[in-house]
Amino acid sequence: MRFIRHPSDNTPRGHTRDAIKRMILTRGYRVGQKLPTYRDLAAHFGIAVRTVERVMRQLAEEGIVQLLHGKGAFVKKLPPGRGQLAEVGLVYPASRMLLVQTDYLNQILTGVIVQCELAHTDLQIVAFREAGRPEPVPVPPRDIALKVDGVLLLGVLNDRYIAEFAREAIPLVLVDAQTQAAPIPCICVDNTQAVDQVVDHLYQLGHRRIAYVDARSQDPLVHAGRVEWVDSGDTRERREAYLAAMARLGLAGQQRIYRLADDNPTALVEPVISSLRRERSAPTAILVYDAPWGAQLCEGLSAAGLRVPQEISIAGAVGAGFHRAGAHSLTCGVVDFRAMGEQAMQILQAQATGGSAAEPMVHRLASTLAVGTTTAAPQTS
Numbered sequence: 001m002r003f004i005r006h007p008s009d010n011t012p013r014g015h016t017r018d019a020i021k022r023m024i025l026t027r028g029y030r031v032g033q034k035l036p037t038y039r040d041l042a043a044h045f046g047i048a049v050r051t052v053e054r055v056m057r058q059l060a061e062e063g064i065v066q067l068l069h070g071k072g073a074f075v076k077k078l079p080p081g082r083g084q085l086a087e088v089g090l091v092y093p094a095s096r097m098l099l100v101q102t103d104y105l106n107q108i109l110t111g112v113i114v115q116c117e118l119a120h121t122d123l124q125i126v127a128f129r130e131a132g133r134p135e136p137v138p139v140p141p142r143d144i145a146l147k148v149d150g151v152l153l154l155g156v157l158n159d160r161y162i163a164e165f166a167r168e169a170i171p172l173v174l175v176d177a178q179t180q181a182a183p184i185p186c187i188c189v190d191n192t193q194a195v196d197q198v199v200d201h202l203y204q205l206g207h208r209r210i211a212y213v214d215a216r217s218q219d220p221l222v223h224a225g226r227v228e229w230v231d232s233g234d235t236r237e238r239r240e241a242y243l244a245a246m247a248r249l250g251l252a253g254q255q256r257i258y259r260l261a262d263d264n265p266t267a268l269v270e271p272v273i274s275s276l277r278r279e280r281s282a283p284t285a286i287l288v289y290d291a292p293w294g295a296q297l298c299e300g301l302s303a304a305g306l307r308v309p310q311e312i313s314i315a316g317a318v319g320a321g322f323h324r325a326g327a328h329s330l331t332c333g334v335v336d337f338r339a340m341g342e343q344a345m346q347i348l349q350a351q352a353t354g355g356s357a358a359e360p361m362v363h364r365l366a367s368t369l370a371v372g373t374t375t376a377a378p379q380t381s
Contacts (some may be wrong), residue, residue: 011045015147016055020046021064021079022086022149035065035073048271085171085352087122088112088345093156093220096127104337109153110176111341119349124148128220150348153177156223171351175344176337178233178362185351187344191234191363194317194333195241195287197369198286201331202285203249203317206377210241211256211283213268224335238289240316248298258281260293268293269300276312284378291332292314298328298374309376318367329372340365 012076029035031040038240042049056073059065066076075116092099111322116123124147156162159181165172166182174186202210216229230375244256256275260268275282289295294316298308306327308314316332343363 012051013055013058016041016045016051017058018049019147020055020059023077024064024079025149028074030080031075031077033069033075036163037072056192069222071333076253079091084123085119085149085349087124088116088348089124089126089150090154091151091156091165093128093158098127099125099154104335105155105176106251107337108341108344111338112152112345113341114338115342115345115349119345121345129279150343150352152348156221157217157219157230161221171348173344173348173351178237179223180233183361185347185361185363186321187340187347187363187365188234189318189340190366191237191289191317191336192241192244193205193337193364193366195238195289196245197333197367198217198287198315198317198331199242199245199249199373202253202287202313202375203251204284205313207285207373209254209256209283209285210246210251210253211258211272211286212239213260213286213288213293213297214239215268215288217261228371242287258286266300268297269304272297272312273301273304273306274305285375286314287311287317288314289317291330293319294330294332295328298330302328307331309374310379313375314379317376327372330371331372331375333367334370335365335367337365 013357021028024035035041036044038049041052045052050374056065060067060073060076063077064075064079065373067073069138069268079305090109092105099109113123115121126326148170150173151168152173153162153165154175155177156174162174162179162184163181166184172184174184176188177190199210202327214235216235217232219228219230242257243255246252249354258268258271272380273288278325286297288297294314298314301312301314302310306312314328314330316330318333343365347363
């Protein structure tokens, strides 16, 4: 496996010839079907129309296409290599550095790399926040789908962005997110199961007043200078799972949701401290889905003089392991994110070979409960 594949003919003409062959295979072109116009192909590749003309003449000599004067280029025979992913693009809406340094993202990447190595597939990582370029790119790179055989969209929440990629008719999998913008396979954590595990754990310890932190996700793929917080499909599913779990346990009257719409930890800690100190029926436990937020909440409460878990228990619904929070080990639902990356590549391969028609559109990864030191039985007054 190489992270960027260098074609044997490493010229604009050679690159274009390889990409057009991949396009014919991965987009399901049939013999006799017309290809895009030279002008459209040139616009997609960002090259001169004359280069496309020369490539088409070469493909005609190979017998791949047939050129009809005044009508365009048509598929004459399918290129060799059908059903194989020679190169995959991993598209991530932040920086490569964050991708490598973030624990669970690194695990997903590891799973992708393992499958690429086994299948002798090259991997191209496309990130949108590079050094010296602080602003995100608001639109998809329109040439990526012509340069690779399949695309993994990792952690992308922007439905318009996802829909743009889906229009390319290339094997595509959305990883660690869900969308209704396009009928594409999504692989994500089983949010409902993860929430149920943690709520049941707190209930078994004796907690009846269990609160929930409803944290929205920031969408980096917006216009420069804007910050947009998204109530994504995953966010809604987690919130609904909490409400359903409380109702299932007969605790509907004890529901409480702390809403968090930015990345300021103080905005989360202050209302929790206020309710714990002033309210007689304050929560005795808090479910924070994202473990890093749970860690910040533990640290903030400890700094304010509130003891975790003696005065308040904190649990996260999903994490890549025991997330440290000062002296605490956060109770959380643990997901094998490496398996997520491996399964995403397997789903992508199934699409490339035409074997994914009967597969579900949303693939859910199970979680297991890891009990740390941030949960305990509630204090009795």
